[in-house]
Amino acid sequence: MNAVRFGIDIGGTKTAIVGISPAGEVIVKRVFATEPARGLEDFLTRCKTAYQEALAESGADRPPAAVGVASPGPLDLARGIMYDSPNLHWGDVPLVDRLEQTLETKILLQNDANAAALGEYLFGAGRGSRCLVYVTMSTGIGGGVVVDGRLWAGSSGNAAEFGHLTLVPGGEECGCGLKGCWEAYASGTALARLGRQVTGREVSARDIGRAWSDQAPWADEIIARAARYSGQAVAIIVQSFDPDRLVFGGGVALGLGRRYLDLVLAEAERFCLNFRVRRPHFTLAALGGDSALFGAAALPEANLGIGRY
Ligand SMILES: [Zn+2]
Known part of the structure; x- marks a missing residue:
């Protein structure tokens, strides 16, 4: 089998490697704990083993010409550098060079939210869209934009940092380090902080989601506040990009689900002039936690027009 495309998604907790067909069917998948505290070199060794196993299992008759990698930012795509990532603590590292040496193949790097946008556009909830905006709500808030089939990464690769x-x-x-960002009001971290203030005890975003489903008034208050700010941000996004589709992914959005999305949209309605002309289609990500992984696998063929490609 020739046309296996490989992608790697490096996360703070786990790293996944996938081999997919051109149609997006999973041929092989490997997941391992990132364990960032063991350091970059240790990670690279384990990544090499997992990649070689995936390659052998895929039945590909030769290694791919390039492998796509999604990683947390901030990144300098032109220089292939990952700056000290808050979830990894590896300092500033030449990630592309180190991965190319280790895996002995060309590496195409992209930040995870941009890769997720591409993944949803090609294989998930964004299929058939012309202008797609993807928003991830998880520990932080990020996003990605795909226009006419191309990922809009910006001049430095940092476009769509909506959070x-x-x-x-x-x-x-x-x-x-700034004040008043969307992320400070509606990310998983923000929800947990608000939960602590309101209840006086440690609660996770997931606990709040559960309490909200059970109609606990304190949770209702927290969710309504997050939805209010999210509606404001969504209105800015819609005014800026005029997308035909807005896809929401990430643990918080997927965990809170459609009911939360509808709350956000009701709030956005109050701020968004474009809604009078045309309402984009709003939907949850279809690939669950794998949006960035699928997008990574598609990177070698995506023409991004930026960085070292
Ligand atoms: Zn911020």
């Missing part, structure tokens, strides 16, 4: 849109000047402190 750091300022919604409240001088507002809540964000993990990025």
